[in-house]
Amino acid sequence: MSVNVLSKLLANSYVLLVKSHNVHWNVVSPNFMAIHLMTEGHYEDLFKAIDIIAERIRMVGGIAPATFAKFRELASFSDEMTASKDSEMLDDLLSCHTAVCSDLRLGISELSGSGDFATLDVLDNRLSFHEKVVWMLKATVRA
Ligand SMILES: [Fe+2]
Incomplete structure:
Protein backbone atom coordinates (compact mmCIF):
# COMPACT_ATOMS: atom_id res chain seq x y z
CA MET A 1 0.00 0.00 0.00
CA SER A 2 2.93 2.38 0.74
CA VAL A 3 4.16 1.94 -2.85
CA ASN A 4 0.81 3.07 -4.30
CA VAL A 5 0.57 6.13 -2.06
CA LEU A 6 4.20 7.10 -2.74
CA SER A 7 3.87 6.49 -6.51
CA LYS A 8 0.88 8.80 -6.75
CA LEU A 9 2.74 11.42 -4.71
CA LEU A 10 5.77 11.07 -7.01
CA ALA A 11 3.60 11.54 -10.12
CA PHE A 47 12.76 18.64 -7.27
CA LYS A 48 14.41 17.62 -3.99
CA ALA A 49 11.26 15.84 -2.80
CA ILE A 50 10.94 13.78 -5.98
CA ASP A 51 14.24 12.01 -5.28
CA ILE A 52 13.33 11.35 -1.63
CA ILE A 53 9.92 9.92 -2.63
CA ALA A 54 11.36 7.73 -5.43
CA GLU A 55 14.09 6.36 -3.16
CA ARG A 56 11.49 5.60 -0.48
CA ILE A 57 9.54 3.58 -3.09
CA ARG A 58 12.70 1.51 -3.69
CA MET A 59 13.24 1.04 0.07
CA VAL A 60 9.76 -0.43 0.52
CA GLY A 61 10.28 -2.82 -2.41
CA GLY A 62 8.59 -0.97 -5.29
CA ILE A 63 9.74 0.21 -8.72
CA ALA A 64 9.78 3.99 -8.97
CA PRO A 65 7.68 5.23 -11.90
CA ALA A 66 9.99 7.27 -14.13
CA THR A 67 8.32 8.05 -17.47
CA PHE A 68 6.07 10.93 -18.45
CA ALA A 69 3.44 8.41 -19.57
CA LYS A 70 3.42 6.79 -16.12
CA PHE A 71 3.34 10.16 -14.33
CA ARG A 72 0.36 11.25 -16.48
CA GLU A 73 -1.42 7.97 -15.71
CA LEU A 74 -0.88 8.22 -11.93
CA ALA A 75 -1.28 11.97 -11.36
CA SER A 76 -4.46 13.47 -9.94
CA PHE A 77 -4.39 16.36 -12.47
CA SER A 78 -3.18 17.18 -15.96
CA ASP A 79 0.16 18.75 -16.85
CA GLU A 80 -1.71 21.02 -19.29
CA MET A 81 -1.95 24.69 -18.33
CA THR A 82 -4.67 26.33 -20.41
CA ALA A 83 -4.78 29.53 -18.31
CA SER A 84 -2.85 32.52 -19.63
CA LYS A 85 -3.94 35.17 -17.11
CA ASP A 86 -1.75 35.41 -14.00
CA SER A 87 -4.58 34.87 -11.49
CA GLU A 88 -5.89 31.86 -13.45
CA MET A 89 -2.42 30.31 -13.57
CA LEU A 90 -2.12 30.67 -9.79
CA ASP A 91 -5.64 29.25 -9.35
CA ASP A 92 -4.61 26.24 -11.43
CA LEU A 93 -1.55 25.69 -9.19
CA LEU A 94 -3.74 26.19 -6.12
CA SER A 95 -6.19 23.48 -7.17
CA CYS A 96 -3.31 21.06 -7.89
CA HIS A 97 -1.61 21.66 -4.51
CA THR A 98 -5.01 21.33 -2.80
CA ALA A 99 -5.55 17.99 -4.58
CA VAL A 100 -2.12 16.77 -3.38
CA CYS A 101 -3.07 17.72 0.20
CA SER A 102 -6.29 15.67 -0.08
CA ASP A 103 -4.43 12.67 -1.55
CA LEU A 104 -1.80 12.93 1.19
CA ARG A 105 -4.36 13.06 4.00
CA LEU A 106 -6.05 10.00 2.54
CA GLY A 107 -2.71 8.18 2.15
CA ILE A 108 -1.62 9.05 5.69
CA SER A 109 -4.87 7.72 7.15
CA GLU A 110 -4.62 4.55 5.04
CA LEU A 111 -1.05 3.89 6.23
CA SER A 112 -1.51 5.04 9.82
CA GLY A 113 -1.72 1.50 11.20
CA SER A 114 0.87 0.00 8.85
CA GLY A 115 3.95 0.55 11.01
CA ASP A 116 5.73 2.10 8.00
CA PHE A 117 6.82 5.10 10.05
CA ALA A 118 9.51 6.33 7.67
CA THR A 119 7.02 6.54 4.78
CA LEU A 120 4.55 8.33 7.07
CA ASP A 121 7.34 10.78 7.94
CA VAL A 122 7.91 11.50 4.22
CA LEU A 123 4.15 11.96 3.69
CA ASP A 124 3.83 14.26 6.74
CA ASN A 125 6.70 16.43 5.49
CA ARG A 126 5.18 16.68 2.04
CA LEU A 127 1.77 17.60 3.49
CA SER A 128 3.40 20.46 5.44
CA PHE A 129 4.99 21.76 2.23
CA HIS A 130 1.83 21.56 0.13
CA GLU A 131 -0.30 23.16 2.87
CA LYS A 132 2.20 26.01 3.07
CA VAL A 133 2.01 26.50 -0.71
CA VAL A 134 -1.81 26.48 -0.57
CA TRP A 135 -1.61 29.30 1.97
CA MET A 136 0.93 31.25 -0.15
CA LEU A 137 -1.11 30.89 -3.34
CA LYS A 138 -4.37 31.89 -1.63
CA ALA A 139 -2.65 34.92 -0.11
CA THR A 140 -1.38 35.90 -3.59
CA VAL A 141 -4.49 35.18 -5.66
CA ARG A 142 -6.95 36.70 -3.23
CA ALA A 143 -4.91 39.78 -2.31
FE1 LIG B 1 14.42 30.40 -13.27
Whole structure:
Protein backbone atom coordinates (compact mmCIF):
# COMPACT_ATOMS: atom_id res chain seq x y z
CA MET A 1 0.00 0.00 0.00
CA SER A 2 2.93 2.38 0.74
CA VAL A 3 4.16 1.94 -2.85
CA ASN A 4 0.81 3.07 -4.30
CA VAL A 5 0.57 6.13 -2.06
CA LEU A 6 4.20 7.10 -2.74
CA SER A 7 3.87 6.49 -6.51
CA LYS A 8 0.88 8.80 -6.75
CA LEU A 9 2.74 11.42 -4.71
CA LEU A 10 5.77 11.07 -7.01
CA ALA A 11 3.60 11.54 -10.12
CA ASN A 12 1.77 14.52 -8.61
CA SER A 13 5.07 16.10 -7.55
CA TYR A 14 6.61 15.64 -11.02
CA VAL A 15 3.59 17.13 -12.77
CA LEU A 16 3.59 20.04 -10.30
CA LEU A 17 7.32 20.56 -10.98
CA VAL A 18 6.46 21.03 -14.68
CA LYS A 19 3.47 23.26 -13.93
CA SER A 20 5.49 25.42 -11.51
CA HIS A 21 8.12 25.87 -14.24
CA ASN A 22 5.40 26.77 -16.71
CA VAL A 23 4.17 29.61 -14.45
CA HIS A 24 7.74 30.64 -13.52
CA TRP A 25 8.61 31.04 -17.22
CA ASN A 26 5.39 32.17 -18.86
CA VAL A 27 3.47 34.32 -16.38
CA VAL A 28 2.88 37.93 -17.40
CA SER A 29 1.82 40.07 -14.47
CA PRO A 30 2.40 43.32 -12.58
CA ASN A 31 3.52 40.90 -9.81
CA PHE A 32 5.86 39.04 -12.18
CA MET A 33 8.93 39.04 -9.92
CA ALA A 34 7.01 37.88 -6.84
CA ILE A 35 5.34 35.04 -8.77
CA HIS A 36 8.58 34.18 -10.59
CA LEU A 37 10.48 33.85 -7.29
CA MET A 38 7.64 32.08 -5.44
CA THR A 39 7.32 29.39 -8.13
CA GLU A 40 11.12 29.00 -8.17
CA GLY A 41 10.99 28.18 -4.46
CA HIS A 42 8.23 25.66 -5.16
CA TYR A 43 9.97 23.82 -8.01
CA GLU A 44 13.25 23.65 -6.09
CA ASP A 45 11.46 22.00 -3.16
CA LEU A 46 9.54 19.65 -5.49
CA PHE A 47 12.76 18.64 -7.27
CA LYS A 48 14.41 17.62 -3.99
CA ALA A 49 11.26 15.84 -2.80
CA ILE A 50 10.94 13.78 -5.98
CA ASP A 51 14.24 12.01 -5.28
CA ILE A 52 13.33 11.35 -1.63
CA ILE A 53 9.92 9.92 -2.63
CA ALA A 54 11.36 7.73 -5.43
CA GLU A 55 14.09 6.36 -3.16
CA ARG A 56 11.49 5.60 -0.48
CA ILE A 57 9.54 3.58 -3.09
CA ARG A 58 12.70 1.51 -3.69
CA MET A 59 13.24 1.04 0.07
CA VAL A 60 9.76 -0.43 0.52
CA GLY A 61 10.28 -2.82 -2.41
CA GLY A 62 8.59 -0.97 -5.29
CA ILE A 63 9.74 0.21 -8.72
CA ALA A 64 9.78 3.99 -8.97
CA PRO A 65 7.68 5.23 -11.90
CA ALA A 66 9.99 7.27 -14.13
CA THR A 67 8.32 8.05 -17.47
CA PHE A 68 6.07 10.93 -18.45
CA ALA A 69 3.44 8.41 -19.57
CA LYS A 70 3.42 6.79 -16.12
CA PHE A 71 3.34 10.16 -14.33
CA ARG A 72 0.36 11.25 -16.48
CA GLU A 73 -1.42 7.97 -15.71
CA LEU A 74 -0.88 8.22 -11.93
CA ALA A 75 -1.28 11.97 -11.36
CA SER A 76 -4.46 13.47 -9.94
CA PHE A 77 -4.39 16.36 -12.47
CA SER A 78 -3.18 17.18 -15.96
CA ASP A 79 0.16 18.75 -16.85
CA GLU A 80 -1.71 21.02 -19.29
CA MET A 81 -1.95 24.69 -18.33
CA THR A 82 -4.67 26.33 -20.41
CA ALA A 83 -4.78 29.53 -18.31
CA SER A 84 -2.85 32.52 -19.63
CA LYS A 85 -3.94 35.17 -17.11
CA ASP A 86 -1.75 35.41 -14.00
CA SER A 87 -4.58 34.87 -11.49
CA GLU A 88 -5.89 31.86 -13.45
CA MET A 89 -2.42 30.31 -13.57
CA LEU A 90 -2.12 30.67 -9.79
CA ASP A 91 -5.64 29.25 -9.35
CA ASP A 92 -4.61 26.24 -11.43
CA LEU A 93 -1.55 25.69 -9.19
CA LEU A 94 -3.74 26.19 -6.12
CA SER A 95 -6.19 23.48 -7.17
CA CYS A 96 -3.31 21.06 -7.89
CA HIS A 97 -1.61 21.66 -4.51
CA THR A 98 -5.01 21.33 -2.80
CA ALA A 99 -5.55 17.99 -4.58
CA VAL A 100 -2.12 16.77 -3.38
CA CYS A 101 -3.07 17.72 0.20
CA SER A 102 -6.29 15.67 -0.08
CA ASP A 103 -4.43 12.67 -1.55
CA LEU A 104 -1.80 12.93 1.19
CA ARG A 105 -4.36 13.06 4.00
CA LEU A 106 -6.05 10.00 2.54
CA GLY A 107 -2.71 8.18 2.15
CA ILE A 108 -1.62 9.05 5.69
CA SER A 109 -4.87 7.72 7.15
CA GLU A 110 -4.62 4.55 5.04
CA LEU A 111 -1.05 3.89 6.23
CA SER A 112 -1.51 5.04 9.82
CA GLY A 113 -1.72 1.50 11.20
CA SER A 114 0.87 0.00 8.85
CA GLY A 115 3.95 0.55 11.01
CA ASP A 116 5.73 2.10 8.00
CA PHE A 117 6.82 5.10 10.05
CA ALA A 118 9.51 6.33 7.67
CA THR A 119 7.02 6.54 4.78
CA LEU A 120 4.55 8.33 7.07
CA ASP A 121 7.34 10.78 7.94
CA VAL A 122 7.91 11.50 4.22
CA LEU A 123 4.15 11.96 3.69
CA ASP A 124 3.83 14.26 6.74
CA ASN A 125 6.70 16.43 5.49
CA ARG A 126 5.18 16.68 2.04
CA LEU A 127 1.77 17.60 3.49
CA SER A 128 3.40 20.46 5.44
CA PHE A 129 4.99 21.76 2.23
CA HIS A 130 1.83 21.56 0.13
CA GLU A 131 -0.30 23.16 2.87
CA LYS A 132 2.20 26.01 3.07
CA VAL A 133 2.01 26.50 -0.71
CA VAL A 134 -1.81 26.48 -0.57
CA TRP A 135 -1.61 29.30 1.97
CA MET A 136 0.93 31.25 -0.15
CA LEU A 137 -1.11 30.89 -3.34
CA LYS A 138 -4.37 31.89 -1.63
CA ALA A 139 -2.65 34.92 -0.11
CA THR A 140 -1.38 35.90 -3.59
CA VAL A 141 -4.49 35.18 -5.66
CA ARG A 142 -6.95 36.70 -3.23
CA ALA A 143 -4.91 39.78 -2.31
FE1 LIG B 1 14.42 30.40 -13.27
